[in-house]
Amino acid sequence: MTTADGDGLLAALRGIVGQSHVLTGEDTTGYCADWTGRFGGPTRAVVRPADTAQVAAVLRTCNDAGVPVVPQGGNTGLVGGGVPRNGELVLSLRRLDTVGALDPHTPSVTVGAGVTAATVQRVAAGHDLALGVDLAARDSATIGGMVATNAGGIHVVAHGSMRQQVLGVEAVLADGTVVRHMTGLAKDNAGPDLAQLLTGSEGILAVITAVILRLVPRPADTAVALIGCDDPAGALAVVAAVRRVRPLAVEVMRAAGIAMVAEHAGVPVPLAPLPAWLVLVEVEGGPTQLEEVVGDRPSAVAQDAADARRLWQLRERHTEAVNARGVPVKLDVTVPLDRLGAFVDRLDAIVPGAISFGHLAEGNLHVNLLGEEATAANEDAVLRLVAEHHGSIASEHGVGVAKVGHLHLTRSAGEVDALHRIRQAMDPAGILNPGVVLPVRRPDR
Known part of the structure; x- marks a missing residue:
């Protein structure tokens, strides 16, 4: 099968997930733009697998055909990392919504990638427990997407980001290989931690299909x-x-x-x-x-x-409220707390109309540029200002496609090269989320 064999590809995908779960044309509209409305593009199809086996079969088929794939959860992202740009196939994980038994001893719960944060909170609440990460998009944000972007939210000061909540992971590599380490052990030093590698990887290394989540005591008051x-x-x-x-x-x-x-x-x-x-x-x-x-x-x-x-x-x-004013440039950044005042002084001089809010204990500001200030030049100026103050250009929403061109500001050339090598090893054909996090490298490099 070749990439030109579109009808053959869609027929093969329908054979895997069923006729009604391969969407084309107008049926794909809700999957093709991110929450901001700033990023998105056409897709050849949206494929909605029901389980890990179907995810593996879909990826194997796309890898053999050389068809790029964008993994997508609840599509609540703000940096364009989970939407098509140039006709890629969208792999929607929303149907992977199984909630397994809750282990009250660890405590932890096993969930599919398509389960929402709100669902986990409801299940945990029945045992006087909670998911340590909470965020405003809880009713739509899926656990797979939250892990893939290392989401933080409002309780990081108490419990850390998603990286601290993941005790096990199941994922599928680009060629359809299923990798699974789901022991859920609090201590497990048998080699590098696959869950930690995939957390925050934004779908460029593998497609997360299930995780074991650490739970925390629910406060009485x-x-x-x-x-x-x-x-x-x-x-x-x-x-x-x-x-x-x-x-x-x-x-x-x-x-x-x-x-x-x-x-x-x-x-x-x-x-x-x-x-x-x-x-x-x-x-x-x-x-x-x-x-x-x-x-x-x-x-x-x-x-x-x-x-x-x-x-x-x-x-x-x-x-x-910000989005009601138009399509903003949203910059999710972190600066060291001892530099916050100096950073904000300069920020106000560069973009006096910016709306800034965020998670203060971590130095995480969501800087929103609106109207005439929502320009590429101002975006560049703000991110360079972050780098000058030894911060991060991507705090909890990821790099996506929005900040690929600025990654070098806060990650060294050696780090970026190492990330390219890891990606090449795990996805040699480069079909997973091309253009996200890392710039696309020419084949001769």
Whole structure:
């Protein structure tokens, strides 16, 4: 079979997954653009396998035909890493939605790549447990995609990113070989860790089909507060104070973003006048845990669960409010906390209209460029500024296609070459997610 033999390829794929699970034409629309609307393109077909065996058969068929494949989960990505660009076949993993038995001793649970974060949280809650990673897109984001991008979310300060949650992995290589290490052991040093290699690899090394997830105790009580600060130094003082209790989340927002959310979503802002910087904190325990954190700063402490949800909306509806203003350039970056103030000063000079918010305890800012500021020149300037401050151009959303051209700013030539060698070893034909993370190399290199 050749790449030109389109009808033969589709017939073979239908024979593997069934007629109704090979989508073409208008039926592929929802799979062809990412959440931002900034990235995407045509696809020859969307293929929806039901299990690992079907994934393996699809990849084997595509590899033999030389057809590039884009693995896709819930399609909540923001950097174009899970959508077609140039007619690639989309491999949707959403039907791999099996939830296995929960092990209360580790504790852990085995799930398919297509299971959503919200589903895992519901299953875990029945055992007074939780998935350590939570994020606003929980109802759509799939576990396979979260592992592939090493998603972080709001609870990294307490539990780490997805890399810290993965105890085992099952995946399929480009040639259809199934690799499986699903012991779920807390300690296992029998060679390099395949799960850690694939976590954050963005689908360029293998297609993740199932994982064992570590679970964490579900807090009996939590307290939430919105705290106003004058500047980054004040916000960092809140971080230092909250680390002395049991923090679950430390989120940062700025006045312009809060005002945008209030206008777009009608969410009331409980602080007036509006402080320049606002820090949303959630800790284990009751409101007394927040007394020293709040101090004499302007604040609103949630009195009940409804109050807490209203405060969280001010943070979680930022992305929705930003996108309502048009297609933004979204830059997910990290800078060392001791450089945050200097970074923000320069950022405000370069793009004064940017909307910035994020996960303060990790120095992770989501910088959104809107309107006339949403240019390639400003994107380049901001990412170079990140590199100048010894940060990372991709914090938790991955490199995707959005930042391939900037990877060299924060990864050395030796590192990039090593990543190319690993990719070449695992996917010699280069069919998995070409153009994502790493620039495509010419065959003679």
